[in-house]
Ligand SMILES: Cc1ncc(C[n+]2csc(CCOP(=O)(O)OP(=O)(O)O)c2C)c(N)n1
Ligand code: SF4
């Protein structure tokens with residue numbers, strides 16, 4: 026087994042971008058994404074990475090640069106957080122509509138107001154429907170690994186979608202973790218240089234980004250929708266190939282102690298590790314509790330989620346963002362996935378840990394306690410923001 | 416000289432069209448003519464990034480395209496950034512041997528709105544970063560694509576749908592933003608103004624701009640009969656009057672050096688230009704006098720910069 030090295034997760038992510046041999050990097054600094062771009066700038070300045078790196082004047086331009094470069098046939102990278110992602114949002118939809126295989130790390134942070142630099146998922150939820158493939162990772166190793174999987178998948182001819190790797194700000198981005206780095210030779214085999222199907226070049230002129238009248242718009246959107254849905258087997262195949270190369274296998278939905286559990290916690294992102302500690306505690310106390318972790322947010326793995334949850338009596342879905350006026354976005358999706366089944370678990374939804382509020386294993390236990398009591402009393406579709414004073 | 420050349424030498428331009436006929440612009444659209452001439456000047460070894468606006472819409476209704484060169488439209492305000500990405504990708508891919516080495520010109524095109532207003536930040540960033548690209552602003556002095564709303568390049572007095580003539584206010588109340596000067600303030604190697612009414616001058620400037628290493632900016636006054644409320648057959652005439660009255664002087668700024676392309680020791684009265692246009696119909700004699708005073712003062716300032724001060 027390869028050696029594990031202690032390093033900050035942002036640095037590990039930047040090292041992965043280097044090992045992926047990107048051609049063009051364009052970004053704009055925002056906390057907590059900064060360490061990734063700073064390290065990439067250093068790698069380019071030292072000649073360790075042969076890429077064009079430029080710090081543009083806004084995130085809107087950062088993604089626009091990637092769009093132009095990817096359309097010309099380059100492997101591109103950008104990363105951002107929070108307000109930066111909000112500023113980019115217009116171009117996220119276009120990158121997907123143009124089917125450009127850009128990879129972006131979102132070091133997740135909450136959206137203003139009030140201004141806050143701390144972690145939650147409200148930034149990426151604001152562009153939920155932009156048509157990118159979206160991963161959530163749980164720890165440093167997964168952050169590093171997913172960069173390679175993301176490029177290979179994005180550039181697959183039958184996929185051609187941009188990919189977002191959601192990596193919780195601070196909770197992951199700023200911690201030091203043991204990371205197992207993969208040898209460059211293996212990466213080069215797993216991820217050969219990008220071979221675009223179409224690219225802007227005078228030898229074969231193409232028009233990209235034409236406008237569509239209503240008579241043709243719906244057809245193009247349907248094509249995009251179908252392509253994103255049918256990328257599912259490729260996603261699974263890519264993770265399988267990655268696993269065969271690295272020994273680490275990933276799946277759209279992953280479970281822990283879930284098979285026989287009456288109550289299932291459902292989480293996304295770095296919550297997974299904390300929640301699994303809570304599950305251990307509850308199991309020790311003889312309770313029938315397990316954990317379901319959603320790794321693939323788009324395309325949403327409806328079937329995998331059903332398979333993992335339908336046997337349970339109740340789900341306790343922990344969201345890290347609020348759709349103000351509705352509920353947590355993960356809970357909405359989970360409910361939608363279950364709706365078609367006559368026998369389905371109740372879904373109790375907590376929004377917890379917004380703006381980086383610490384959520385410990387005992388908080389997960391408290392949430393399970395509360396949900397089980399509420400559901401037993403007949404409140405089968407509860408929604409609350411956990412741990413709020415006053 | 417420029418006068419005569421421009422009247423008689425148009426036939427010397429290439430017959431090849433890279434912005435092909437059949438697009439959907441209005442009759443007499445000098446913005447489409449400007450784009451056609453720019454495309455002729457650039458030839459086939461280019462990649463064009465186009466901002467949202469009339470030229471994008473008239474040329475690319477899916478599944479058709481008027482473009483015979485590689486072309487991309489992304490959004491309204493980011494064309495200079497898209498071009499930055501194209502230029503950067505070409506450079507890296509050639510360096511890494513993934514595409515053959517050859518000169519490919521990266522061009523960004525936007526209207527006055529896409530350039531002087533919403534796209535100014537992206538443009539400033541791209542000019543400052545020193546990308547090797549050409550930015551062409553086709554200035555028809557308003558947001559025409561969305562129905563003739565004012566921009567910061569709309570001239571004083573002009574009526575648009577958002578600077579209407581009302582009981583207490585008469586058209587645009589601000590003066591046209593000096594976009595070429597803003598571009599020049601970035602200390603880029605080449606800035607020029609042009610107008611399709613002077614086609615040879617326009618083509619020469621675009622060729623020069625494309626050849627120069629580093630960022631270049633060409634600002635083209637483009638008569639829009641629909642938005643200006645003018646007769647379509649007057650578009651060429653109006654472009655010439657804009658130049659002859661001193662309202663839109665033709666000049667170059669090469670490495671900081673100003674040079675007038677055509678100079679008129681005696682300018683025509685601005686009224687000759689203004690009176691042909693419905694958008695200025697409401698102007699009073701006082702307003703016209705005010706416009707003329709400012710036009711003359713600015714023209715003299717420009718002449719002084721070009722070393723021709725009187
Ligand atoms: C972010 C954004 N805001 C507004 C618009 C609407 N819009 C499209 S084109 C346009 C005006 C274009 O004006 P200009 O750049 O001068 O080009 P013209 O159509 O006059 O050639 C506007 C306001 C848009 N597409 N995107
Ligand atoms: S509105 Fe004006 S600029 Fe637009 S196509 Fe018509 S004439 Fe040309």
Ligand SMILES: [Mg+2]
Pocket residue numbers: 526527528553554555556557558559
């Ligand atoms: Mg305009």
